[in-house]
Amino acid sequence: MGYLKPWLVPKNEEKGHKTKMPETKEKFLKLISNIMNNEFNLSELFPNSNDQDIILEQIEDLKKCLDSFRPLEGRHIEKLDQYFDEVYTYDSTTIEGNTLTLQETALVINKGVTIGGKSLNEHFEIINHKEAIDYIKDAVKKKNSYNKRLLLDIHQLILKNINPQDAGKYRNIDVFISGSEHKPPTFLQVESLMEDYFKYYEDNKDILNPVLLSAELHNRLVTIHPFIDGNGRTSRLIMNLVLLQHGFPITNISSRNDLREDYYKSLETSQVNGNHEVFNLFIVKNAKESLIKYLEVISANGEESEKGLYFYNRVEELIKNK
Ligand SMILES: Nc1ncnc2c1ncn2[C@@H]1O[C@H](COP(=O)(O)OP(=O)(O)O)[C@@H](O)[C@H]1O
Numbered sequence: 001m002g003y004l005k006p007w008l009v010p011k012n013e014e015k016g017h018k019t020k021m022p023e024t025k026e027k028f029l030k031l032i033s034n035i036m037n038n039e040f041n042l043s044e045l046f047p048n049s050n051d052q053d054i055i056l057e058q059i060e061d062l063k064k065c066l067d068s069f070r071p072l073e074g075r076h077i078e079k080l081d082q083y084f085d086e087v088y089t090y091d092s093t094t095i096e097g098n099t100l101t102l103q104e105t106a107l108v109i110n111k112g113v114t115i116g117g118k119s120l121n122e123h124f125e126i127i128n129h130k131e132a133i134d135y136i137k138d139a140v141k142k143k144n145s146y147n148k149r150l151l152l153d154i155h156q157l158i159l160k161n162i163n164p165q166d167a168g169k170y171r172n173i174d175v176f177i178s179g180s181e182h183k184p185p186t187f188l189q190v191e192s193l194m195e196d197y198f199k200y201y202e203d204n205k206d207i208l209n210p211v212l213l214s215a216e217l218h219n220r221l222v223t224i225h226p227f228i229d230g231n232g233r234t235s236r237l238i239m240n241l242v243l244l245q246h247g248f249p250i251t252n253i254s255s256r257n258d259l260r261e262d263y264y265k266s267l268e269t270s271q272v273n274g275n276h277e278v279f280n281l282f283i284v285k286n287a288k289e290s291l292i293k294y295l296e297v298i299s300a301n302g303e304e305s306e307k308g309l310y311f312y313n314r315v316e317e318l319i320k321n322k
């Protein structure tokens with residue numbers, strides 16, 4: 001008689017699962033097929049609101065749903081992350097003026113091809129941005145904390161091969177933001193404002209809601225505008241560094257014209273009136289959207305049918321209460 005391999009142990013003898021498994025699995029599979037057939041979508045179960053506290057509660061719940069699928073690993077998670085990185089790179093560089101389409105962006109990232117008629121700099125912007133995403137993911141894995149060194153490293157990557165003199169350095173001239181009423185502070189103040197900025201981070205990193213912390217760091221950084229160029233992309237990467245550090249998926253600000261306008265306007269409101277609420281709400285809504293998109297894909301994947309108990313139970317509950 002051969003020895004028993006653990007993976008050959010019949011399911012009902014496994015500790016903890018016992019007889020519960022078949023019933024639960026059946027329920028999962030039915031919910032998965034409902035999601036796949038678009039019989040409901042998560043945005044309906046977590047409806048829109050303009051109340052920041054309500055959305056933050058939804059985010060907490062969606063986060064628990066996502067956590068119930070951990071560990072997040074496997075081929076489909078890799079594909080999902082790859083897709084999120086492509087869309088994020090496309091949107092963040094498009095906001096900045098890059099003219100490559102989403103498909104072209106994906107080709108440059110994945111196949112290293114060059115796109116006819118597009119400048120070398122536009123290619124570098126895509127490659128650099130993807131490299132910077134990998135950098136922040138690595139920093140999260142290594143549990144590196146956010147500080148001046150890390151910020152300058154990210155900026156260095158963003159302007160690499162494009163503007164080597166200014167890459168990874170605070171600016172030494174005054175700048176304007178085109179189309180904006182906000183005039184960034186004189187370069188003479190940048191160093192000390194950035195010290196205050198990192199002090200704000202240290203004082204708040206363990207007490208502020210992580211989504212609000214990510215929004216504040218984004219907003220405060222672009223408002224100081226410490227770099228000659230690349231402030232927007234770098235700030236969005238810092239926001240995502242903080243989100244990833246807290247187990248959230250990457251949050252993307254769409255380059256679609258109307259949404260880009262909302263983004264600029266909400267920044268302008270905080271700069272002109274000192275009111276950060278509009279921008280915070282904008283980011284909180286974005287973070288919720290990303291969680292929903294991520295969960296929709298994960299939960300619809302059959303491979304995960306033995307995970308996600310909290311999610312499936314929660315969805316069932318929300319459908320019942322509808
Ligand atoms: N009032 C504002 N209106 C528009 N953009 C603003 C405003 N304040 C700050 N910004 C930021 O400035 C960024 C553009 O600055 P820039 O240094 O050119 O960054 P990048 O080259 O990465 O776009 C925008 O993406 C936005 O994040």
Ligand SMILES: [Mg+2]
Nearest residue numbers: 096229230231
């Ligand atoms: Mg720019």
